[in-house]
């Protein structure tokens with residue numbers, strides 16, 4: 047693998063040679079949790095639960111503690127993450143998120159995945175704002191071998207997405223994936239623009255967009271919680287794509303998000319090429335959360 | 346989020362009001378709250394620990410005993426310490442040093458999507474306003490349409506962009522752009538590099554070789570204000586490999602508390618120079634340590650109250 051190690055040794059090191067559960071062990075777990083971006087409140091919630099089980103002698107030794115911990119996290123994360131089912135054609139996916147999170151690249155990866163599953167795909171160049179965003183999507187479309195519907199820079203993105211849906215309908219295309227410009231959840235005008243895309247698409251297909259996927263960068267800290275909350279309530283996000291898991295960041299912020307909002311992670315991204323996407327697997331993610339960086343390899 | 350933290354802290358400090366001096370005992374809860382506030386702001390766990398123990402030492406020191414109100418002194422010490430670590434009140438440390446023999450070469454590096462290309466445009470605009478002749482260099486040969494992106498920005502600004510779509514060697518492009526800059530008498534050269542992971546050795550070597558080829562006057566690490574705990578790993582590696590000269594923090598126009606600023610400062614010791622506050626090319630400001638400190642603590646009102654007292 048192309049990665050090299052870092053200092054932190056992961057969960058195995060913490061448990062190494064431990065014969066009993068003491069405060070030091072719990073402190074080290076707390077540190078591991080927080081440094082994985084799980085966040086203070088979620089960390090406290092989980093550790094306090096464990097501490098309770100320890101004092102009630104439900105967990106008697108470090109091995110039991112370790113297993114209970116993994117099980118607990120896996121339970122939190124393991125919620126239904128299948129794509130929403132429908133008989134509609136095309137299946138419309140709207141991809142959103144803050145700036146630079148990995149939306150456009152994830153769209154290319156999704157396009158490839160659908161194509162490999164025998165479906166026809168069309169992309170909508172809904173980011174009409176960022177410099178060369180349309181060109182970027184076009185290059186990906188070419189590489190994936192899927193058509194891209196676009197207008198010129200600066201045009202109305204709702205119109206672009208609407209066009210794509212109409213065009214896909216007439217061409218009997220299975221899936222439309224719409225790119226949108228990156229936006230911070232704090233910008234009301236830009237959030238309204240997203241709602242408009244959804245509204246306009248519904249005119250043609252009442253149940254569309256069938257999926258609204260929020261792209262979250264695994265490198266990000268607690269701000270991702272605010273992102274998930276605002277995008278979630280404002281535009282009805284149906285799932286998350288967690289990107290950039292090929293670095294040393296663990297993406298732990300997702301634990302609190304899934305726990306609190308019951309928002310499933312549907313896919314993870316772990317690289318810059320079209321193959322670096324796969325469905326989220328809670329068990330695998332939890333294992334990786336506690337490994338040191340050089341052990342983690344999602345591909 | 347800011348409000349609830351403020352309230353929490355206010356109530357802690359209210360409890361402390363009336364105490365004659367700070368003792369280990371009466372700041373226990375306050376310290377816990379400050380620690381929580383900083384962790385919630387994404388300051389790295391180890392950095393928080395170190396910071397807290399430093400402040401605790403100070404707070405228990407002599408100067409505090411002379412004071413009238415323990416809570417106010419404590420807030421002030423926390424805030425002052427944070428401000429000072431972030432760069433103090435001296436803004437000159439955050440200036441970009443122009444070379445005495447032009448062109449001044451600035452190289453932008455960082456993780457994928459952190460905001461390098463946009464920042465290249467912002468810096469170009471900044472220097473353009475100061476009547477400098479600027480060249481931007483499209484040295485990201487990997488990301489689809491990365492070159493187009495910089496060219497669009499160049500066109501918007503009327504700033505020259507050096508690019509070569511047929512050249513697949515980023516070191517060579519940098520080298521040639523430097524020669525071009527000298528020939529065309531540019532004052533400033535801004536090199537936009539591809540985003541990369543700090544653990545990708547091959548690509549980190551590429552940056553090192555670009556550095557060797559053109560000896561930049563500034564190597565600026567561009568970091569996203571939303572970055573979490575991993576900021577320490579990333580910044581440490583970029584700094585160790587490249588000996589960066591400063592940091593630019595982007596996307597501060599959102600509600601991220603930006604604790605990464607402190608983490609990066611702590612592990613690299615390098616100054617934060619500018620911040621990005623929007624997608625437009627004029628959404629660019631100098632870094633203000635005092636503003637950043639109160640943002641990270643999330644207790645701006647409390648601090649200004651103390652300042653007025």
Ligand SMILES: Nc1nc2c(ncn2[C@@H]2O[C@H](COP(=O)(O)OP(=O)(O)OP(=O)(O)O)[C@@H](O)[C@H]2O)c(=O)[nH]1
Pocket residue numbers: 143144145146147148149150151152173176179226227228229261289290291292293315316317318322457458488540542
């Ligand atoms: N290492 C890594 N890089 C990624 C991943 N996904 C995307 N990237 C990179 O992150 C950068 C930003 O990706 P984009 O797909 O352009 O992100 P975006 O959300 O569309 O960005 P905006 O449209 O500007 O908001 C690019 O350099 C991508 O190659 C990933 O899973 N791992």
Ligand SMILES: Nc1nc2c(ncn2[C@@H]2O[C@H](COP(=O)(O)OP(=O)(O)OP(=O)(O)O)[C@@H](O)[C@H]2O)c(=O)[nH]1
Pocket residue numbers: 145146176228230455456457458459460461462463464485488491538539540541595596597598599620621622623624628
């Ligand atoms: N809101 C906001 N967005 C920003 C800021 N700086 C950059 N962006 C946006 O962040 C996204 C990524 O910016 P880029 O400049 O493409 O980032 P990059 O580091 O060059 O990305 P790669 O080349 O893929 O590594 C774009 O959507 C930019 O418009 C900022 O200060 N505020």
Ligand SMILES: [Mg+2]
Pocket residue numbers: 149150151173179225226227228
């Ligand atoms: Mg994009």
Ligand SMILES: [Mg+2]
Pocket residue numbers: 461462463485488491537538539540
């Ligand atoms: Mg770039």
